[in-house]
Amino acid sequence: MSENILKIRDLSVNYHTDRGKLKALRHVNLDIPKGSIVGVVGESGCGKSTLITSIIRQLDDNADIPNGLIEFEKQDLLKLSQDNMRNISGTKISIVFQNPMSTLNPVISIGRQMIDIQYRDKISKKTKKQRSIDMLTKVGIPDPHIQFNQYPHELSGGMQQRVSIAMALQAGPSLLIADEPTTALDATLEVQILKLLKELQEEMGCSILFVSHHLGVIAELCDHVVVMYAGQVVEQGSTYEIFNKPAHPYTIKLLECDPASISQKQRLLPSIPGEIPDLTNLSGGCIFKNRCDQSIDRCDQYTPILKEFDNTHFVSCHLTEL
Amino acid sequence: MSKLLSIKNLRVRFRTKSSFQAMINKIEDPYIDAVRQVSLEIKEGETFALVGESGSGKSTLALATAGLLNAEEGQIKFMNEDVTTMTSSQIMAYRKKISYIWQDSIGSLSPRMSVGSLITEAYKIHNLKDRDLKMEADRLLKLVGLPTNIKERYAHELSGGQARRVGVARAIALNPKLIIADEPTAGLDVSVQGEILNLLNKLRDDLGVSLFVITHNLNIVRHISDRTAVMYLGRFVEQGQTDDIFAKPRHPYTLALLSANLTPYQETSLKNKIELTGEVPSLMDRPNGCEFHTRCPFSSKHCDDEFPPVHTFNGQQILTCHYPLK
Numbered sequence: 145m146s147e148n149i150l151k152i153r154d155l156s157v158n159y160h161t162d163r164g165k166l167k168a169l170r171h172v173n174l175d176i177p178k179g180s181i182v183g184v185v186g187e188s189g190c191g192k193s194t195l196i197t198s199i200i201r202q203l204d205d206n207a208d209i210p211n212g213l214i215e216f217e218k219q220d221l222l223k224l225s226q227d228n229m230r231n232i233s234g235t236k237i238s239i240v241f242q243n244p245m246s247t248l249n250p251v252i253s254i255g256r257q258m259i260d261i262q263y264r265d266k267i268s269k270k271t272k273k274q275r276s277i278d279m280l281t282k283v284g285i286p287d288p289h290i291q292f293n294q295y296p297h298e299l300s301g302g303m304q305q306r307v308s309i310a311m312a313l314q315a316g317p318s319l320l321i322a323d324e325p326t327t328a329l330d331a332t333l334e335v336q337i338l339k340l341l342k343e344l345q346e347e348m349g350c351s352i353l354f355v356s357h358h359l360g361v362i363a364e365l366c367d368h369v370v371v372m373y374a375g376q377v378v379e380q381g382s383t384y385e386i387f388n389k390p391a392h393p394y395t396i397k398l399l400e401c402d403p404a405s406i407s408q409k410q411r412l413l414p415s416i417p418g419e420i421p422d423l424t425n426l427s428g429g430c431i432f433k434n435r436c437d438q439s440i441d442r443c444d445q446y447t448p449i450l451k452e453f454d455n456t457h458f459v460s461c462h463l464t465e466l
Numbered sequence: 467m468s469k470l471l472s473i474k475n476l477r478v479r480f481r482t483k484s485s486f487q488a489m490i491n492k493i494e495d496p497y498i499d500a501v502r503q504v505s506l507e508i509k510e511g512e513t514f515a516l517v518g519e520s521g522s523g524k525s526t527l528a529l530a531t532a533g534l535l536n537a538e539e540g541q542i543k544f545m546n547e548d549v550t551t552m553t554s555s556q557i558m559a560y561r562k563k564i565s566y567i568w569q570d571s572i573g574s575l576s577p578r579m580s581v582g583s584l585i586t587e588a589y590k591i592h593n594l595k596d597r598d599l600k601m602e603a604d605r606l607l608k609l610v611g612l613p614t615n616i617k618e619r620y621a622h623e624l625s626g627g628q629a630r631r632v633g634v635a636r637a638i639a640l641n642p643k644l645i646i647a648d649e650p651t652a653g654l655d656v657s658v659q660g661e662i663l664n665l666l667n668k669l670r671d672d673l674g675v676s677l678f679v680i681t682h683n684l685n686i687v688r689h690i691s692d693r694t695a696v697m698y699l700g701r702f703v704e705q706g707q708t709d710d711i712f713a714k715p716r717h718p719y720t721l722a723l724l725s726a727n728l729t730p731y732q733e734t735s736l737k738n739k740i741e742l743t744g745e746v747p748s749l750m751d752r753p754n755g756c757e758f759h760t761r762c763p764f765s766s767k768h769c770d771d772e773f774p775p776v777h778t779f780n781g782q783q784i785l786t787c788h789y790p791l792k
Contacts, residue, residue: 363730
């Protein structure tokens, strides 16, 4: 077992809202082994974004972290001072966001932005420019010398996303966080970007935390998958285990709902009835009990914890313990 | 089944430069064709799906069909009436027979109106005074599977799935013959997506409406539509029975789209995948010859120069390509 680049233990995040305390994340554990791609899947409101923003310490002011540990290269990120955190994010941890158009500054040329983010390095502007152009070449941008002086709106969505990947990887981070990087792109471009990410990851040897709600994308790219539901990790394991031997009722239902999984044409598509529980007013027991059709008495009373199911496969469900 | 909508050689264009700018820059043709030479037919009670990437002209085609954009050339016939030559009062009557489900479900609902008045707005617009609006609202909400007490709520108080259902309720208010649904599941979670599609299917069966669905999600197309057309740079590159297209895509672009449809499941994934390189060309600068040749892995010299001919397979699968896939 290789060592973990990122280790999250028992992380909880609360938001203080008008309706009371919203428990956005509850006791999340997550490991990212060195050099691997870990995917986080979940539907809207499951806490994917909260997880990312707590890793880079960019949570909103109304959030607090009552307990937890985020260990990155042997340091607890939660205990670092703001200055030390600034030194880590952007150099050792970087992030690619969903919408490239809002990541890039529309009134500054791409080249200038790429030089600006190298403000920490005490090297000449010429070297910085050369480095940026090399990076643009690496992410497959044609004529990088010309594109270097262009503005974001002059590039297509796919090219913009390539530029944001180039910027994120420029400092040679050891962890890249990708927050739905292909959602805003078309299918044929999506495949190209995923291929690029995989190639660059192999070349540069960084780890990737890949967040998406698209099951197909996760299966294509990731080595390990973490399934989240309503602020909790309900299942985690290798990509093969999650997609071929799902054990948590939510994962099983989620996979069944994906129209891609149904090989025979059918008019009536499956769905998961019910809604995500209100996170400001949680009752005890299993988080999925109100939508689960196999729930038993124990599910109402005790909250299941994430337990080893099969070697690298972890599930939090009472049914698997029977 | 009889024909409901038939479109022949439709062309929709947008101006890119004002006539003055065009004159001083010596641009002869300051227009782009968003939709070019599109022909299609939708039969009664049928679901027709339109797939393609962004910028391929899907929404433009739908807007022109609804009479919201003017056609430059071609014919749009709805129940044997030509939509392109209608007067404004005829258009008003036409709009009772077609309706639209907008892509941005929450954005398409006025934030200042309650759900109840939103779904009965059509009766006021079309001056149908004999209806009891309260009863109609209850009836529509029941049809789309929403609780009737939701009437008092406003758009921002709805979840994505609920807003989508309100959009559907608005669309069926006047008992239309055709519903145009622009990305009906965009932005919805997988677990909710099924419910909305089942609802649309159920309404199609119960009310006998035809559906014109625009989407880029191929997985849902396979399950809900009878016929499918694939659009690229404003043209139909392939159209035919959905089952045929999925079983045997004959245009390289269709094959590429199906290949790009990532799935974690072995049994539904495609055997011979192809991958495209490059980006969609600009509409301002359409490639010569076959418009797909710049990205096509099978293209030859022939494709660069000459516009491809139309092939028809089994009388149903129509495509434009020099070398259709076997």
